Amino acid sequence: MLTNADLERLVDTSDEWIQTRTGIRERRIVAEGQTTCDLSEEAAKRALEAAGVKAEELDAIIVGTTTPDLVFPSTACLLQDRLGAHGCCAMDVNAACSGFLYALGVADKFIRCGDSSKVLVVGAETLSRMVDWTERTTCVLFGDGAGAVVLTADDKPGIMSTHLHANGAHKDLLNVEVGVSRGFKPETQGGLAIRMKGSEVFKVAVNTLGNIVDETLAANNMTRSDVDWLIPHQANLRIIKATAKKLALPMDRVVVTVDRHGNTSAGSVPLALDEAVRSGKIARGEVLLLEAFGGGFTWGSALIRY
Numbered sequence: 001m002l003t004n005a006d007l008e009r010l011v012d013t014s015d016e017w018i019q020t021r022t023g024i025r026e027r028r029i030v031a032e033g034q035t036t037c038d039l040s041e042e043a044a045k046r047a048l049e050a051a052g053v054k055a056e057e058l059d060a061i062i063v064g065t066t067t068p069d070l071v072f073p074s075t076a077c078l079l080q081d082r083l084g085a086h087g088c089c090a091m092d093v094n095a096a097c098s099g100f101l102y103a104l105g106v107a108d109k110f111i112r113c114g115d116s117s118k119v120l121v122v123g124a125e126t127l128s129r130m131v132d133w134t135e136r137t138t139c140v141l142f143g144d145g146a147g148a149v150v151l152t153a154d155d156k157p158g159i160m161s162t163h164l165h166a167n168g169a170h171k172d173l174l175n176v177e178v179g180v181s182r183g184f185k186p187e188t189q190g191g192l193a194i195r196m197k198g199s200e201v202f203k204v205a206v207n208t209l210g211n212i213v214d215e216t217l218a219a220n221n222m223t224r225s226d227v228d229w230l231i232p233h234q235a236n237l238r239i240i241k242a243t244a245k246k247l248a249l250p251m252d253r254v255v256v257t258v259d260r261h262g263n264t265s266a267g268s269v270p271l272a273l274d275e276a277v278r279s280g281k282i283a284r285g286e287v288l289l290l291e292a293f294g295g296g297f298t299w300g301s302a303l304i305r306y
């Protein structure tokens, strides 16, 4: 665990600044040698157990991540081997912080078209591996984590709809400028570090998430009052509050984990969902709106009847 007090010793910041601007108090950081696949495996095993599904029954494994263990094989292939689910389709989806929503959307479509009946969907990140720990504008924001769900084909939803979008024109506002086909030379490419124009990202995130709320409700002929729970990407408490306001939802109907996890990118929505379900907060039949926004920019939502 890395607290705001720990960060005060690393960079010129304060617990007060971090809490006021972001709502973050602490975040989890992987141990030496621990990888995204390690986190994925733990989350996947818990999800399979909760769903009562054996790894051999899976038709597909989709991992949302922007911090894979290797360039290839994908983290999904490494995970498939660990789980002993040999033979099924396995792939990673890179949509930065929207990675879990993208993976969920792809899995939902695999099931709807009849290709698959059981799909493991994971969101997992070790962002701490590419944080510049001398840069106070970014290092206070991020943490490591993973969550997973198992989707099973059924006549009744489940997932009512998913909506996925991107706008690559914003590539300069939030990125890691190192890449294999550019020669992978961190020293000449700005370093293996997340670079973000925070306040510009903030404004686009608030507007975009407001719009995807409208799009999701309209696609399902629903109104704001039909949504029981908001399970948002956990980047910043102020962005979360803006989306809750858009939905006219009180904060006790919003799942918040950013205070303890920081921004875990693709890990954040499934971690929040896991906490909400396992704590018994969410009742069967209730409507959940999941949403995320991240580098790309990418954004997505899912409307779910639990």
Ligand code: ACO
Residues within 6 Å of the ligand: 012, 013, 014, 017, 018, 021, 022, 096, 097, 098, 136, 137, 138, 140, 174, 194, 197, 198, 199, 200, 201, 202, 205, 235, 236, 239, 263, 265, 293, 294, 295
């Ligand atoms: N501690 C103390 N002061 C700081 C820190 C810090 N850690 N970081 C920045 N400051 C200072 C700045 O230098 C600036 O000082 P100045 O006024 O003297 O120039 C001042 O605080 C205000 O900085 P802003 O960047 O304007 O602060 P803002 O209120 O915008 O908050 C934040 C910054 C928290 C990053 C916010 O903009 C934000 O949350 N942005 C969106 C993040 C996000 O949603 N990312 C998307 C997902 S991430 C992904 O996809 C990987």
